[in-house]
Amino acid sequence: MKSVLGDRKAIAILLGPALLVYTLFMLVPVVWSFGYTFVRGNALEGFRFAGLANFTRLFTDPDVIEAFGFTLKYAVLMTVGQVVLGYGLALLYTFVLRRSSAIIRTLVFFPVVVPTVAIAILYQKLFQSAPRDGLVNELLVNVGLSGVDWLGSGNTAFLVIVIMDVWRSMGFYGVLIFAGLLDIPEDIIESARIDGARQWSLFRHIVLPLSLPILFSSIIFSINGTIKVFDSVFALTGGGPGNDTTPLTLYMYRTAFAFSDYGYGSTIALLLTIMCLVVTLFIFRSSRRDVTA
Amino acid sequence: MTTAFKRGRIRPVTGAIALLGASALLLTGCGGGGGGGAAETGTQEPDKLTYLKNAENTNIEPVLEELAGDQCADANEALPLEVSSIPQADLDGQIQLLASQDALPVMFAAAGTPAEGAKLWKAGKLLDFEKELEELGVLDMIEPAAISTIENLYGGAFDFLPFQFNIEGIFYNKAMFAEQGISEPQTWDELVAAAEKFKAAGVTPFTASGEQGWPITRLISSYLFRSLGPDALQKVADGDAKLTDPEYVEAAQAVADLGANGYFGENIASLDIDSSYNEILTGNAAMMYMGTWFLQSANDPEKNKVGIDNIGFMPFPAVEGGEGSIDQYPANVGLPQTFGAATYTPKVGDWLKCITENYGQVALEQSGSISGFKAKEPVEGLPTLTQDVQERIAGSETSVLWFEALFNAKAGQDSSKNAALLVTGQITPEDFMSLLQTDLDNG
Numbered sequence: 001m002k003s004v005l006g007d008r009k010a011i012a013i014l015l016g017p018a019l020l021v022y023t024l025f026m027l028v029p030v031v032w033s034f035g036y037t038f039v040r041g042n043a044l045e046g047f048r049f050a051g052l053a054n055f056t057r058l059f060t061d062p063d064v065i066e067a068f069g070f071t072l073k074y075a076v077l078m079t080v081g082q083v084v085l086g087y088g089l090a091l092l093y094t095f096v097l098r099r100s101s102a103i104i105r106t107l108v109f110f111p112v113v114v115p116t117v118a119i120a121i122l123y124q125k126l127f128q129s130a131p132r133d134g135l136v137n138e139l140l141v142n143v144g145l146s147g148v149d150w151l152g153s154g155n156t157a158f159l160v161i162v163i164m165d166v167w168r169s170m171g172f173y174g175v176l177i178f179a180g181l182l183d184i185p186e187d188i189i190e191s192a193r194i195d196g197a198r199q200w201s202l203f204r205h206i207v208l209p210l211s212l213p214i215l216f217s218s219i220i221f222s223i224n225g226t227i228k229v230f231d232s233v234f235a236l237t238g239g240g241p242g243n244d245t246t247p248l249t250l251y252m253y254r255t256a257f258a259f260s261d262y263g264y265g266s267t268i269a270l271l272l273t274i275m276c277l278v279v280t281l282f283i284f285r286s287s288r289r290d291v292t293a
Numbered sequence: 294m295t296t297a298f299k300r301g302r303i304r305p306v307t308g309a310i311a312l313l314g315a316s317a318l319l320l321t322g323c324g325g326g327g328g329g330g331a332a333e334t335g336t337q338e339p340d341k342l343t344y345l346k347n348a349e350n351t352n353i354e355p356v357l358e359e360l361a362g363d364q365c366a367d368a369n370e371a372l373p374l375e376v377s378s379i380p381q382a383d384l385d386g387q388i389q390l391l392a393s394q395d396a397l398p399v400m401f402a403a404a405g406t407p408a409e410g411a412k413l414w415k416a417g418k419l420l421d422f423e424k425e426l427e428e429l430g431v432l433d434m435i436e437p438a439a440i441s442t443i444e445n446l447y448g449g450a451f452d453f454l455p456f457q458f459n460i461e462g463i464f465y466n467k468a469m470f471a472e473q474g475i476s477e478p479q480t481w482d483e484l485v486a487a488a489e490k491f492k493a494a495g496v497t498p499f500t501a502s503g504e505q506g507w508p509i510t511r512l513i514s515s516y517l518f519r520s521l522g523p524d525a526l527q528k529v530a531d532g533d534a535k536l537t538d539p540e541y542v543e544a545a546q547a548v549a550d551l552g553a554n555g556y557f558g559e560n561i562a563s564l565d566i567d568s569s570y571n572e573i574l575t576g577n578a579a580m581m582y583m584g585t586w587f588l589q590s591a592n593d594p595e596k597n598k599v600g601i602d603n604i605g606f607m608p609f610p611a612v613e614g615g616e617g618s619i620d621q622y623p624a625n626v627g628l629p630q631t632f633g634a635a636t637y638t639p640k641v642g643d644w645l646k647c648i649t650e651n652y653g654q655v656a657l658e659q660s661g662s663i664s665g666f667k668a669k670e671p672v673e674g675l676p677t678l679t680q681d682v683q684e685r686i687a688g689s690e691t692s693v694l695w696f697e698a699l700f701n702a703k704a705g706q707d708s709s710k711n712a713a714l715l716v717t718g719q720i721t722p723e724d725f726m727s728l729l730q731t732d733l734d735n736g
Contacts, residue, residue, distance in 0.1 A: 258706065
């Protein structure tokens, strides 16, 4: 094996195809898109050089600031929601349900495999307020409260998006962390029990430290996924009402393809790329440390 | 050892070749798919009359289906009609992408924003109907007023077809007006007083789709055309006035006040267009601002539960002391449909000729809806509401546009998306107008 990896030709042949595909489908479009940041126009009308105009606009555009804020708020809240609830589920599977957890695991995991658009339509109906109330408003009215126009106001629409996305994805994090918890040796837990560790102290001093690596991976997964949120928001609220639930991705898409401004759309894409890069660098830096130490 | 080394060396090479082969396949697969799609509609003769429409438009498809089975059966046999649809909000983007790949359908809806339609025309993607219809000998089947509306809006040419020819105004429930002893309001103040009376009587005065937004912004533009005159929005487009000027903000304020007073009923922000139609057609609301394409629903006894004779149509009222006049109706051809220039072949020409000759007649007969295509012969027994609208169209001398007609795509979308927030008090009239002015300034 050593001799194969020492052979430059073999390395080139092994890496070549992957590198070629990566270059063609990732690097070339990224560089291309970067080139677009200096122009205005679109494929239909042609492009004209715009200098740094797109960048000056980026820093003064209130829509970008709003979308940036929404993206961050969403990413933080979702990551906390997904990982905490996922962890809770994993603990439930491992310590409470034990061997009989398979059915519950399957049920909770089910929304992960359902298409996002289907889930969004389901939630639209659940939280519907016009022309007639959906299930949630029906319940509110039945207990004497008044119905809410959930998707008609920014704050409540944001809440519905978070509830929907956490419900949709917590099963995945549950299974992911469950796999990590299974790796904790039974004898360590057993000996801690013999030493008198109960419930909270067992969790605090044994389970939590030993599950930190998988928790950390979950956080990475979650941030990476949520910072690029598009499909669920697009299908549920379309970014509305107004631009109240528009993440950067959706604003970028609209700018490029609905407002036919490829240049400014690419500039927003660059901002997103930098955001992802910063998060990735931050994660890689912290992952060099041994979190179990 | 030697054998092992040899084996080890051969395997990765074979694997690499397999990988290379797979990637080559993948690449050619992707490339072939994209290229094929473009070639199919871009340079080859189409084998179907592919028609991409905005999902919100439900008027045209039933008429085309009827034509396909009857008057245009021959054209349909040569080139079968195939309809697909996408939401109106995504239309401009989709059309632009297809246009840049030379993959436009044979017939399609376009120009949610008129400026986008003009771009398509300038890029040479649209058929020149003046030339083609002249050649087919059917140009005289189009209402001249419809042609001039299209020329004014979409880049100065006859590049879209008037499948609809609408004016806009307020549809109202006659029985409810009679019950409250209210006559057609002639001024904005009378309209507001009527709304107050309805609200006090427990009737929802207005319905409008906040989900779509434009039924609300139409109220702002109508107010502007009455208060500042028919060129109010042209001045904004030319840079001679700004939406943030006090007289423009006043219009947004007036409409926001309707919402603040609770005249739109509850949950207007989430109400979709069909549900807003239902509100008036089932007697839940007294008034609705809408274009006359609504006649199709109003004339349908399945949908209209209050009876066709019970629905009236009135112009948007005057604003006291304003420069506009009550008989200046907003006129348009709906969200227009057109034919691609690249896919126009003699077979498509047969379809085009047949549509031009028969659409007006069939649309009137089928649903009483008015188009810019002339009817070959007078249609008897039209509902009074349709006749009333026909007379108003014929008698109207000056027409006005709608709020977003001269906006760019972003201003258009921000306007529609924020309209519901305006009438629910989540954005102030000043902020609303300033948001749109910023969009216009950014071009």
